[in-house]
Amino acid sequence: MLNISPDDWAAIVLTIKLASTVTAILIVLSTPLAWWLVQTQSWFKAPVIAVVAMPVILPPTVLGFYFLVLLSPTGWLGSVLMTLNVPSLLFSFTGLVVTSVIYSLPFVVQPIYLAMKGIPQATLEVAATVGAGPVDRFFSIVLPLSRPGIIAAAVLGFIHTVGEFGVVLMIGGNIPQQTKVLSIQIYDHVEALNYGAAHVLSGSLVLFSFVVLLVLYSVLWRRINPSTVE
Amino acid sequence: MNTCVKAGLSVSLRWPRKNFDIDLELTLPAGVNVLFGPSGSGKTTILRYLAGLDRDANYVGQVRVNDICWFKAVKGYKKYQLACHKRSIGYVFQTPSLLPHLTVKQNLAYAIRRSAESQPLVALEPLIALLKLAPLLHHMPHQLSGGEAQRVSLARAFIVKPKLLLLDEPLSALDALHKQELLDFMVSLFATLNIPVVYVTHSLEEVARLAQTLTILDRGKVKHSGQAQGVLSNLAVAATLGRNACVYVEATIREYDNPWCLIKVALGDAELYFPRSVLPPRLAQHNTLLSHSNNPPVRLKINASDVSLALQPPQQSSIQNCIQGIIDRVWLDELDAHCLVSVDVGGQIIIVRITRKSFSELALACGTSVFVLIKSVVITG
Numbered sequence: 262m263l264n265i266s267p268d269d270w271a272a273i274v275l276t277i278k279l280a281s282t283v284t285a286i287l288i289v290l291s292t293p294l295a296w297w298l299v300q301t302q303s304w305f306k307a308p309v310i311a312v313v314a315m316p317v318i319l320p321p322t323v324l325g326f327y328f329l330v331l332l333s334p335t336g337w338l339g340s341v342l343m344t345l346n347v348p349s350l351l352f353s354f355t356g357l358v359v360t361s362v363i364y365s366l367p368f369v370v371q372p373i374y375l376a377m378k379g380i381p382q383a384t385l386e387v388a389a390t391v392g393a394g395p396v397d398r399f400f401s402i403v404l405p406l407s408r409p410g411i412i413a414a415a416v417l418g419f420i421h422t423v424g425e426f427g428v429v430l431m432i433g434g435n436i437p438q439q440t441k442v443l444s445i446q447i448y449d450h451v452e453a454l455n456y457g458a459a460h461v462l463s464g465s466l467v468l469f470s471f472v473v474l475l476v477l478y479s480v481l482w483r484r485i486n487p488s489t490v491e
Numbered sequence: 492m493n494t495c496v497k498a499g500l501s502v503s504l505r506w507p508r509k510n511f512d513i514d515l516e517l518t519l520p521a522g523v524n525v526l527f528g529p530s531g532s533g534k535t536t537i538l539r540y541l542a543g544l545d546r547d548a549n550y551v552g553q554v555r556v557n558d559i560c561w562f563k564a565v566k567g568y569k570k571y572q573l574a575c576h577k578r579s580i581g582y583v584f585q586t587p588s589l590l591p592h593l594t595v596k597q598n599l600a601y602a603i604r605r606s607a608e609s610q611p612l613v614a615l616e617p618l619i620a621l622l623k624l625a626p627l628l629h630h631m632p633h634q635l636s637g638g639e640a641q642r643v644s645l646a647r648a649f650i651v652k653p654k655l656l657l658l659d660e661p662l663s664a665l666d667a668l669h670k671q672e673l674l675d676f677m678v679s680l681f682a683t684l685n686i687p688v689v690y691v692t693h694s695l696e697e698v699a700r701l702a703q704t705l706t707i708l709d710r711g712k713v714k715h716s717g718q719a720q721g722v723l724s725n726l727a728v729a730a731t732l733g734r735n736a737c738v739y740v741e742a743t744i745r746e747y748d749n750p751w752c753l754i755k756v757a758l759g760d761a762e763l764y765f766p767r768s769v770l771p772p773r774l775a776q777h778n779t780l781l782s783h784s785n786n787p788p789v790r791l792k793i794n795a796s797d798v799s800l801a802l803q804p805p806q807q808s809s810i811q812n813c814i815q816g817i818i819d820r821v822w823l824d825e826l827d828a829h830c831l832v833s834v835d836v837g838g839q840i841i842i843v844r845i846t847r848k849s850f851s852e853l854a855l856a857c858g859t860s861v862f863v864l865i866k867s868v869v870i871t872g
Contacts, residue, residue, distance in 0.1 A: 383588045386544055389575040390582040391651060392605030397576075401601070405592045 272446035325431025376410020504552035528708035581648030587640030606651035638669030724840035759837030
């Protein structure tokens with residue numbers, strides 16, 4: 262690890278900070294959302310699923326572009342925020358967090374949704390008959406039984422945020438220690454024909470992703486809950 | 492029935508459905524009330540309705556337990572519904588269903604912590620001993636056999652001290668040996684309770700051992716309902732049971748052992764002899780020295796196919812168990828080789844299934860005095 266410059270380190274630290282923040286927010290947000298999607302029979306369910314899933318198929322630049330339009334001082338959300346004296350989300354760490362949350366949402370909701378869908382209705386009914394109300398059932402039955410899905414979701418959400426490029430490029434810009442994450446740093450090295458530095462960062466990212474996924478699929482899956490159905 | 496508060500359940504439900512409508516009204520006392528009927532007659536639907544597990548906008552009816560309203564819906568009016576988790580019930584499902592991520596002990600604790608009348612797990616020791624759960628307490632549900640898991644489910648249903656106990660074919664997933672064992676447990680457990688128990692089954696053996704009242708359902712409607720003994724001795728009911736028709740009668744065991752290895756049973760004035768093997772395990776271990784007067788009454792289950800009729804007491808026959816009675820009612824069906832005859836023996840009814848040919852050749856009729864020959868019985872406790 263000879264060629265890691267202070268700039269590179271700053272990008273790495275920023276990336277980890279961004280991915281951790283986003284993952285934490287996503288887990289808190291997605292767990293109830295996934296449970297609602299599993300439970301509800303409302304007509305509202307299909308549109309919500311469609312909206313949540315959209316980042317899967319849309320090019321990140323499209324998302325980034327609309328965020329840019331929406332949040333710019335003349336965009337409707339941007340102007341509302343401005344009148345409320347909230348600092349602009351564009352080209353800021355907070356802005357990156359908000360957009361990354363939306364961008365990575367489907368990758369976190371999906372595994373949690375699948376895990377929760379696998380919980381037999383009978384198990385929940387048993388809990389109800391012994392006196393557990395809906396909130397109680399969520400914490401005492403649903404959460405523990407979907408733990409493997411939640412852990413997988415956290416890992417996927419983290420990796421996905423680390424790998425994000427298009428959205429960041431569009432709304433984050435290139436401010437060191439603020440918005441200059443690893444993928445941007447690599448892009449900059451390549452632009453400057455600094456292939457050696459790009460190799461070091463890219464190679465470590467490949468290795469990191471491989472190790473995380475290896476651990477997820479080979480160890481965690483089995484050890485977390487041997488009796489999980491499916 | 493609204494005038495005095497005593498343990499009991501009153502339920503009514505009118506519910507139009509795709510294949511058949513549920514339309515019934517029942518008042519059931521404390522004790523074991525069996526719902527009996529073919530698959531798909533609406534038994535489980537009623538249990539789930541009582542538990543509040545299904546919510547359907549088209550329900551019309553009410554549920555009152557110990558005269559407290561749990562559910563009420565009148566057509567076109569706002570309804571009152573107590574959520575399932577607020578109803579004080581114990582529910583044993585058809586297939587054992589424990590919370591898969593908790594040990595047996597934690598499963599029991601889960602229920603206790605949420606029950607209205609909380610009590611320490613220690614108070615459960617008699618129950619744990621009775622259901623032989625001690626060695627299983629630290630097992631996970633997936634390590635248990637079906638019978639073990641169902642024992643835990645039973646314990647869980649009992650420890651919350653429910654106001655209403657609902658059992659949906661609790662023995663159907665078990666093999667014969669565990670069935671017997673669990674049935675014995677239930678007989679002794681139910682004896683200690685003073686709450687209404689609704690027990691769904693289609694096993695006549697379970698009816699004979701447990702039922703206090705018996706309700707026969709068919710396609711969502713009540714066909715017959717009343718004291719179990721009375722319902723079973725109704726010939727219309729027996730006719731639908733065909734070769735499985737049976738009754739049970741009260742009797743007393745007089746001797747547990749004699750030189751012939753038989754037990755002596757008094758049924759009214761008659762004395763009958765049966766091999767010890769007809770005794771349930773609980774009584775088989777009974778001390779033979781018990782004084783006669785202390786012997787508790789037992790139930791004899793008599794299958795209609797295991798008895799026959801004679802006009803004279805048999806003189807030279809291997810069948811020696813014989814009891815005199817008077818023909819009370821007859822059920823004849825021109826399209827059936829057999830007919831059913833109910834015989835009044837000292838106030839109790841025995842149903843006899845004989846061929847129509849014998850019925851005609853013996854010139855039997857209501858009021859004829861006959862001898863009932865009993866080939867075998869089952870003593871059910």
